Amino acid sequence: MAAAAALALASPLRRLLRAPHPRGAIPAPYYVITRGRCGAAVAVAAAAARDSAVKGNVDRNAAEEVRNILDMAERASKRRDVFHTNFLTPPIIKEAMLAIDKLADIKAVAQGGYPQAERCRISVGHADSMTSNPDVVAALSISGNFRLEPCSHGDFLGAILGTGITREKVGDILLQGERGAQVLVDPELVDYLISTLEKVGKVGVSCSQIPLLALEYEPPRTKSFKTVELSLRVDALASAGFKISRTKLASLISAGDVRVNWTPVLKSGVNLRSGDVVSVSGMGRIKVTKKTKNAIIFSYKL
Template identity: 90%
Template sequence: MAAAAALALASPLRRLLRAPHPRGAISAPYYGITRGRCSSAIAVAAAAARNSAMKGSVDRNAAEEVRNILDMAERASQLRDVFHTNFLTPPIIKEAMLAIEKLADIKAVAQGGYPQAERCRISVGHPDSMTSNPDVVAALSISGNFRLEPCSHGDFLGAILGTGITREKVGDILLQGERGAQVLVDPELVDYLISTLEKVGKVGVSCTQIPLLALEYEPPRTKSSKTVEASLRVDALASAGFKISRTKLASLISAGDVRVNWTPVLKNGVTLKSGDIVSVSGMGRLKIGEIVTTRKGKYAVELIRYL
């Protein structure tokens, strides 16, 4: 009884932070709900898009997240409302946006706070209800004297999660060296973090909200190289780009640790094209640049490694 009474008295924000969501559910604040008729056409399109999205995915967790987002899109269309996901990882963003494109009467916007953001929130709604981009991402500056106690991305993330916030409520973290970091979060948690976050590692910090335009980010650093290969297979180009043997890369592919454009690949023979992004767990990312066919019928390929 005491536990039940304590839960009843808990603040709505505390319940938001600590209470687990039901299995398969995505937290979606409701804004200005206007009831509308259910569109059977949207439901059919959503079901078809779900099936199509699932066929090419080997990541069951990502597949379930995409299904949930499509269900959210259905509800948004039926209610002529706008719903928002939590912060999502790049593979889920890619699959969800591709699937939503197949739905009629649905508009979707992915926002992470700045152009190069990796973790983003997707807002879905009926076009009549989404006349402007929703304000679903807030920026915080976490400042302190980190000159003698430098802290990593993991230190800042750990301090934020230590307040009780779950990972999906936090977007990208932009390190600022001795000054601290800038963090993208769910706007509902701004006041909570400002009043709660006091330390990162051993360093005392202050936390303040800043405009998104005040974010300090730089384009990712890259290093380019060239290789000449007999084919454009992923095992040939990625082994050259990451400086590892094809045998090693083949084992990584078999283990599901290699992705092309955020989608896992399970075969060495997948063909790449200019603009494709190859990511290998623990090794980073590689972009395929210009491809030129040589006189001998081979391929001279520019490989752009993200540092």
């Protein structure tokens, strides 16, 4: 039955995965920007915002993503319509929302399904067209008996991607221990996942849609600490922040388990700056909040 359902949905799924900006709408915005200026200035503002994004503190891929979002915003303004991105990482969300703020007559909403969501979708449209918050995020409960076979974030994500869905269609994954996990996804993929997702790791699972208000999440907990290092390299600061050796951190970097601003780090010699977030799979994150000429770093452990 699952195979038949998957076959029936194969063509719609392929079309959906090719479509960059499906339509839809959400409750509670993560960020909201509304600007109103002369509509004739949209193209000029968009060009300036694109240049600003490229020169900003984002890598080449992120800058390209921001440019695409700005192009979408410009089209939305001209057509007096509303368009939606896929799920985006926090750095791209931040840069895109700052850039959209320079556009005329545009309203933008970024939403990930709950207040602390990291991965969000941005909806952009002419201020007169987007009169309500778009509904573009759905929540799924993936249930199973994980008491003897505990599964990680990567296990759940791998199982979802194994059905043929791309990463950009999946938002945050909230682990629930022995019970399973709650996952934020593109609403148009809900029926497909319910019919095709049967296992996570070795555990048989059932999948059902739940309201966003049923999501179970904890507010982020932070702990401040200070370290004095002679180097601002990621291996020096992260080994101090996570209290592991540089050798161990180097092996984690080689395995692709270390990210700076949600982008995998490939070399130990990458230098960090104030505001950078370093995450290590299974260990959490640290955020560099201040640095001085004496290389005294104040950070929050998240």
